[in-house]
Amino acid sequence: MSTSIHQRQQQQPHHHHHLLSNPNPISPRNPLDWRRPISIFGRTGLLILLTLMVVVGVLLPTMKMRMPDGLLSRASVSKWRDYTLAQAAEFVAKNGTVIVCAVSQPYLPFLNNWLISIARQKHQDKVLVIAEDYATLYTVNQKWPGHAVLVPPAPDAQTAHKFGSMGFFNFTSRRPRHLLNILELGYNVMYNDVDMVWLADPFPYLQGKHDVYFTDDMAAVKPLNHSHDLPPPGKKGRTYICSCMIFMRPTNGAKLVMKKWIEELQAQPWSRAKKSNDQPAFNWALNRTAGEVDLYLLPQAAFPTGGLYFKNKTWVQETKGMNVIIHNNYITGFEKKIKRFQDYGLWLVDDHAQESPLGKL
Numbered sequence: 001m002s003t004s005i006h007q008r009q010q011q012q013p014h015h016h017h018h019l020l021s022n023p024n025p026i027s028p029r030n031p032l033d034w035r036r037p038i039s040i041f042g043r044t045g046l047l048i049l050l051t052l053m054v055v056v057g058v059l060l061p062t063m064k065m066r067m068p069d070g071l072l073s074r075a076s077v078s079k080w081r082d083y084t085l086a087q088a089a090e091f092v093a094k095n096g097t098v099i100v101c102a103v104s105q106p107y108l109p110f111l112n113n114w115l116i117s118i119a120r121q122k123h124q125d126k127v128l129v130i131a132e133d134y135a136t137l138y139t140v141n142q143k144w145p146g147h148a149v150l151v152p153p154a155p156d157a158q159t160a161h162k163f164g165s166m167g168f169f170n171f172t173s174r175r176p177r178h179l180l181n182i183l184e185l186g187y188n189v190m191y192n193d194v195d196m197v198w199l200a201d202p203f204p205y206l207q208g209k210h211d212v213y214f215t216d217d218m219a220a221v222k223p224l225n226h227s228h229d230l231p232p233p234g235k236k237g238r239t240y241i242c243s244c245m246i247f248m249r250p251t252n253g254a255k256l257v258m259k260k261w262i263e264e265l266q267a268q269p270w271s272r273a274k275k276s277n278d279q280p281a282f283n284w285a286l287n288r289t290a291g292e293v294d295l296y297l298l299p300q301a302a303f304p305t306g307g308l309y310f311k312n313k314t315w316v317q318e319t320k321g322m323n324v325i326i327h328n329n330y331i332t333g334f335e336k337k338i339k340r341f342q343d344y345g346l347w348l349v350d351d352h353a354q355e356s357p358l359g360k361l
């Protein structure tokens with residue numbers, strides 16, 4: 001009982017003033033309603049004050065405790081429904097920085113896995129989960145008040161999950177808008193897909209004052225001292241930069257890349273033939289803006305694509321101790337991804353759920 005009350009109180013991070021705004025029905029500001037004026041120093045005044053204090057101090061909290069669970073959770077549900085991105089970002093940001101992911105309900109186990117790895121680097125307080133359905137919004141905010149927000153309208157939950165589908169395309173197309181919104185609010189933003197695991201703190205790698213930092217999704221091994229410039233275009237005329245991890249400063253350059261990304265997604269919508277996702281559009285946006293924007297390619301040894309990390313044991317041996325974030329890509333399907341994380345000791349939710357701010361889901 002006491003733990004559940006504690007959790008509920010935590011659900012109201014900065015809304016403790018509602019009692020004060022409650023108009024007092026026997027306010028002394030209305031002395032005309034009374035047969036004779038009451039001095040707060042008189043006996044009657046003191047008695048009334050005392051009664052008030054008892055009512056406010058004892059009875060109200062008791063009433064709250066006796067309120068059925070349904071009522072309270074419905075109250076918090078409607079509160080989180082109205083939580084705006086600006087309020088949420090202000091609540092979680094530390095040092096002007098937010099760490100962001102965008103997830104729907106089927107990805108909750110991956111979210112939890114990712115969060116455990118971030119908690120180990122002590123950066124979990126900055127995490128904002130952009131919930132792409134109401135179930136995710138309520139689940140996260142119930143367990144970790146204030147750390148999830150939904151930017152309406154919620155995409156159709158039924159169609160959003162299958163990689164390569166139009167629903168998945170629509171779902172991931174929301175990402176550059178979310179990121180642009182956060183930049184417009186003035187925050188640095190670190191975006192991650194949740195099929196990632198942090199092995200070390202990535203922030204020391206975000207050197208200099210560049211606009212946009214990203215990683216290469218090409219599996220070919222590069223020398224350790226490779227260039228930090230945008231790589232040359234590949235076979236399809238564009239680069240293969242991953243849209244899975246992006247760090248941006250709230251500069252005009254970064255905002256321009258997000259705007260171009262949105263434009264590219266609109267110019268090349270999903271089609272049955274191409275079954276595209278949002279990554280090509282991101283690469284075209286980088287290509288179009290490269291002249292005006294300060295781009296920074298992160299080191300491969302620290303931020304390898306799954307196509308390298310999970311497929312080249314020699315390389316993993318050679319770069320031992322240098323890997324910072326591992327991405328479980330170059331594979332599709334929840335079960336396969338989980339199995340692969342388990343095989344590599346990166347599936348943390350089974351044995352270490354208590355390290356997650358969400359606990360066991």
Ligand SMILES: *[C@@H]1O[C@H](CO)[C@@H](O)[C@H](O)[C@H]1NC(C)=O
Pocket residue numbers: 094095
């Ligand atoms: C904020 O930034 C300063 C300087 O970079 C750093 O020392 C400090 O640990 C950061 N605080 C948090 C909460 O990340």
Ligand SMILES: *[C@@H]1O[C@H](CO)[C@@H](O)[C@H](O)[C@H]1NC(C)=O
Pocket residue numbers: 156159166167170
């Ligand atoms: C995806 O978005 C397009 C354009 O907004 C819309 O016409 C279509 O119905 C959506 N499809 C799915 C499966 O969400």
Ligand SMILES: *[C@@H]1O[C@H](CO)[C@@H](O)[C@H](O)[C@H]1NC(C)=O
Pocket residue numbers: 223225226227
């Ligand atoms: C990386 O190191 C090699 C050998 O030391 C050198 O030849 C090459 O120019 C360096 N590349 C870059 C991009 O600094």
Ligand SMILES: *[C@@H]1O[C@H](CO)[C@@H](O)[C@H](O)[C@H]1NC(C)=O
Pocket residue numbers: 230231232233236237238287288290291
């Ligand atoms: C952009 O793409 C075009 C077409 O593939 C290519 O010729 C050009 O070099 C690219 N620009 C940059 C900066 O990568």
Ligand SMILES: *[C@@H]1O[C@H](CO)[C@@H](O)[C@H](O)[C@H]1NC(C)=O
Pocket residue numbers: 219220221312314315318
């Ligand atoms: C695997 O990594 C090793 C060591 O970095 C490298 O020499 C080799 O070319 C890589 N193999 C493939 C198939 O990329």
